Structures are given as structure tokens and as C-alpha cells.
Amino acid sequence: MEPMSKSIGEFALDIFKEINSSNSDSNILYSPVSLAASLSLALLGSKGDTASQIEKASESENVVPDVHNKLKALFDKLKTASDSELKIGNGLFTQLNFPILKSYLESAQTLYQANLKSVDFGKDKTREYINTWVEAETNGKIKNLFAPNSLDKNTSMILVNAIYFKGKWIKTFKKDNTNNALFHVNENVKIPVPMMSQTERFNYGFVEEMDAQFIELPYENDDFSMFIFLPNKISGLQKITLELLMKSTDSKNMQKTKLEIHIPRFKIEESYDLTSHLKNMGMLDAFSQKANLSGISDVGLFVSKVIHKAFIEVNEEGTEASAATGVVIQPKSATRQFIVNHPFLCLIKHNATNTILFCLKFCSPSL
Incomplete structure (x- = not known):
């Protein structure tokens, strides 16, 4: 860096x-x-x-x-x-x-x-x-x-x-595949959101210390990428630290994996x-x-x-917007699910310089 x-x-x-x-x-x-x-x-x-x-x-x-x-x-x-x-x-x-x-x-x-x-x-x-x-x-x-x-x-x-x-996005989402789904704001509150979906191969990793998985969604020509970090538990966001996230985004901590991903469309x-x-x-x-x-x-x-x-x-076409300690790589044999239906963190980075452009903690959809 x-x-x-x-x-x-x-x-x-x-x-x-x-x-x-x-x-x-x-x-x-x-x-x-x-x-x-x-x-x-x-x-x-x-x-x-x-x-x-x-x-x-x-x-x-x-x-x-x-x-x-x-x-x-x-x-x-x-x-x-x-x-x-x-x-x-x-x-x-x-x-x-x-x-x-x-x-x-x-x-x-x-x-x-x-x-x-x-x-x-x-x-x-x-x-x-x-x-x-x-x-x-x-x-x-x-x-x-x-x-x-x-x-x-x-x-x-x-x-x-x-x-x-x-x-x-390099791999855009088809609008026909976007359907309403429930987003768990916490253990007791659920809000309907438009959920985009696709099945493709993405860079994927798991951070054991945070009990969280993450993926890389690259933009055209791989100049920039969005990294989404999803705790496995609905209430697991407090265990995630930005410091570990930044270390995790090193390419050696990720592996190309076939994923069925579901990500909310939001503003x-x-x-x-x-x-x-x-x-x-x-x-x-x-x-x-x-x-x-x-x-x-x-x-x-x-x-x-x-x-x-x-x-x-963040929508089907891409994004418009005004972190490897303890990382375990999962096998890529079977199709895994990555369903972003509860609070998560994400970074948008410039890949060549490893510079963070945006940091987002998403807890609740804007209604």
C-alpha cells in the first residue's frame, strides 16, 4: 500500500x-x-x-x-x-x-x-x-x-x-431478477426491500475473528471494487471492525467462488x-x-x-455515490449463498492504489 x-x-x-x-x-x-x-x-x-x-x-x-x-x-x-x-x-x-x-x-x-x-x-x-x-x-x-x-x-x-x-458493475444484475425480500434491521424488526440477485463467480472470503463472510464486486475494468462484509448473525455487526476489513481485502485472502448473491438496492x-x-x-x-x-x-x-x-x-447497473489475519478461504466446489438481508459494512476502493473512497455501515433501508 x-x-x-x-x-x-x-x-x-x-x-x-x-x-x-x-x-x-x-x-x-x-x-x-x-x-x-x-x-x-x-x-x-x-x-x-x-x-x-x-x-x-x-x-x-x-x-x-x-x-x-x-x-x-x-x-x-x-x-x-x-x-x-x-x-x-x-x-x-x-x-x-x-x-x-x-x-x-x-x-x-x-x-x-x-x-x-x-x-x-x-x-x-x-x-x-x-x-x-x-x-x-x-x-x-x-x-x-x-x-x-x-x-x-x-x-x-x-x-x-x-x-x-x-x-x-462488470457483472450487472438483471432487473427481472429483482424481487421484494425482508431485510432484518435487528432480531425483531423486518423491512421489505428490493433485493437484486445473480449467480456468478466472485472473489469470496471468510474472516474467522468476526464470524463474517465477504465478497468483491468489481466495477468495469477492475479500477474500483465494492467489498461487502456480512456477519453470519443478524446482530453480529458489532463484532466487525473496519481494521480487520481493510486487511481482509488483500487478494491472497480471497478465492474465486461460484455464488448465488442477493443484495438490496438502496440509496x-x-x-x-x-x-x-x-x-x-x-x-x-x-x-x-x-x-x-x-x-x-x-x-x-x-x-x-x-x-x-x-x-x-446501489442498483442493478452499478453504484453512484456523491481491509489478513485469520482469514479462512472456503472451497469453491459448490455454489454458496451470499444473502445480504441484515446489517453489513462495505468499502469502495481504488484497486491499483488500495485507496478507500467510501465507507458504509448499512443498518436500515431508507424508506
């Missing part, structure tokens, strides 16, 4: 634990690569303890001093992947009258294709402007990121990141204010008067919010 991809993977673990601590019974969807990009954009203009804390929180300290160039190189690889569409947008919005250093503007544009914009947070048109920017970056999938009255004249700076991915959108989570991960100064963002401006700045919103849709 490349240093930058490894760093993003470790960051994915940390942010998952933080979000899951307050969302243990809810769906979770986020993009660690997009979040890492946004934090690195802030890191680009930070100094002293503020920079050290951002590095530690985003797990980028292991690739410093070349983190920005390595991240740019990684993005270049991601964007050249064929037959799948990937857009990553980063935005920094500061309150009017803050003079921005020319050196920062040039570096942000060169390394992150990001333009820092000065706006008036006291006007509602600013909220609409940022929402329109996010909507454009995600091909219209994420709308109204900021609700009315969520911004005011006291807002100093906002980091916004947006990611869009669309990929077609999920989640939004987070990550300020408190990032503080818990050690990024304290950036959100306070102690912030040293002197690489952005000679005038004092601090980060007011870090907002993240992600969208994903």
Missing part, C-alpha cells in the same frame, strides 16, 4: 470509530479520501501546533514533509481510472475582509484544484452559493448542505468537501458536522483562537466547521 493510501486507511479507521460512537444504530456513510483532502487543504496554510494536530488527526504525519505532493499524485491516479466517473471537490470559504496570501492561493490551486473564496456569511445568498457549488460538484446528488440560518456573520471559515463516484445520503469528532481526535487549536493559519492570511483565522455529506446509490 502506498504511504498516502495507508495514511488515508488509518484515518478511515479513526473517523469511523468517532462517528460510530454516536451512531451505533444508524447508517454511516463517508469518504475518507475526500475528508483527508479537505484537511490537507487546511494543513497547507497552518503552522506550529495547529499543523501538528491536523497532521496527527488526519494520519498524514507519516508522509510529511511531502504530504501535499503525494496526495496530488494519488488524486491524479484516481482521476485517470477508466470507465468510472470520480469527482472530488474541495472548497474553502472565508469571511470577507480577510486578505488571503497569494502564495496560499497558488498552492491550493496547483495542488488541490481549489479556489479559496471570500464571502459574506451574514447573507443567506452565501449559503445558497455554497449549496450550489456542492450540488455542481456532485452532479446534482447532494443538495442543501447548509440549512437556513446555519451560517451567520460570526462564521470565520468553512471547509467543505464533496465527492462523486459512478461505476458500472443513502448522510451529513455530518465533524467539528467535535476532529477535536476528539486531537485537532483542537484549529477550531479556537489558538489557531495558527498564518499560511493562509496575515489576519487571524480559525476553522468554524468541517462539514461532510455523502451520497450513494
Whole structure:
């Protein structure tokens, strides 16, 4: 794994634990690569303890001093992947009258294709402007990121990141094979969902420590793949850790197996204010008067919010979206069943660099 991809993977673990601590019974969807990009954009203009804390929180300290160039190189690889569409947008919005250093503007544009914009947070048109920017970056999938009255004249700076991915399965599902089936939210609650199905050969594995099985669903040309991790028990999700999942997705831990798979068709959108989570991960100064963002401006700045919103849709054609310790390979002789009818975890990864684009914990269908 490349240093930058490894760093993003470790960051994915940390942010998952933080979000899951307050969302243990809810769906979770986020993009660690997009979040890492946004934090690195802030890191680009930070100094002293503020920079050290951002590095530690985003797990980028292991690739410093070349983190920005390595991240740019990684993005270049991601964007050249064929037959799948990937857009990553980063935005920094500061309150009017803050003079921005020319050196920062040039570096942000060169390394992150990001333009820092000065706006008036006291006007509602600013909220609409940022929402329109996010909507454009995600091909219209994420709308109204900021609700009315969520911004005011006291807002100093906002980091916004947006990611869009669309990929077609190598082995698409036939719509005629999609039928209603029950999804077990828990031992007592069942919800009907449209369940896609097909019988084909897929990479398959079993993680003994988590009592869970997993499969790889590749997108066209194998540039990207979705990995679905399914505990054998309805209530087994709490035993699954993202760390073991990431280790499990090594190709040596999987074997081509004929499978009869049943996967729900779903659409999920989640939004987070990550300020408190990032503080818990050690990024304290950036959100306070102690912030040293002197690489952005000679005038004092601090980060007011870090907002993240992600969208994903999985259907018969593919996916649209705004981990090998103790792995036991099962024999491939007979056709096995892989029925995703209770809570599961999944990752969408760029295979060449082993970079995690999206992490999803699916507990309940959106009705």
C-alpha cells in the first residue's frame, strides 16, 4: 500500500470509530479520501501546533514533509481510472475582509484544484452559493448542505468537501431478477426491500475473528471494487471492525467462488458536522483562537466547521455515490449463498492504489 493510501486507511479507521460512537444504530456513510483532502487543504496554510494536530488527526504525519505532493499524485491516479466517473471537490470559504496570501492561493490551486473564496456569511445568498457549488460538484446528488440560518456573520471559515463516484458493475444484475425480500434491521424488526440477485463467480472470503463472510464486486475494468462484509448473525455487526476489513481485502485472502448473491438496492445520503469528532481526535487549536493559519492570511483565522455529506446509490447497473489475519478461504466446489438481508459494512476502493473512497455501515433501508 502506498504511504498516502495507508495514511488515508488509518484515518478511515479513526473517523469511523468517532462517528460510530454516536451512531451505533444508524447508517454511516463517508469518504475518507475526500475528508483527508479537505484537511490537507487546511494543513497547507497552518503552522506550529495547529499543523501538528491536523497532521496527527488526519494520519498524514507519516508522509510529511511531502504530504501535499503525494496526495496530488494519488488524486491524479484516481482521476485517470477508466470507465468510472470520480469527482472530488474541495472548497474553502472565508469571511470577507480577510486578505488571503497569494502564495496560499497558488498552492491550493496547483495542488488541490481549489479556489479559496471570500464571502459574506451574514447573507443567506452565501449559503445558497455554497449549496450550489456542492450540488455542481456532485452532479446534482447532494443538495442543501447548509440549512437556513446555519451560517451567520460570526462564521470565520468553512471547509467543505464533496465527492462523486459512478461505476458500472462488470457483472450487472438483471432487473427481472429483482424481487421484494425482508431485510432484518435487528432480531425483531423486518423491512421489505428490493433485493437484486445473480449467480456468478466472485472473489469470496471468510474472516474467522468476526464470524463474517465477504465478497468483491468489481466495477468495469477492475479500477474500483465494492467489498461487502456480512456477519453470519443478524446482530453480529458489532463484532466487525473496519481494521480487520481493510486487511481482509488483500487478494491472497480471497478465492474465486461460484455464488448465488442477493443484495438490496438502496440509496443513502448522510451529513455530518465533524467539528467535535476532529477535536476528539486531537485537532483542537484549529477550531479556537489558538489557531495558527498564518499560511493562509496575515489576519487571524480559525476553522468554524468541517462539514461532510455523502451520497450513494446501489442498483442493478452499478453504484453512484456523491481491509489478513485469520482469514479462512472456503472451497469453491459448490455454489454458496451470499444473502445480504441484515446489517453489513462495505468499502469502495481504488484497486491499483488500495485507496478507500467510501465507507458504509448499512443498518436500515431508507424508506
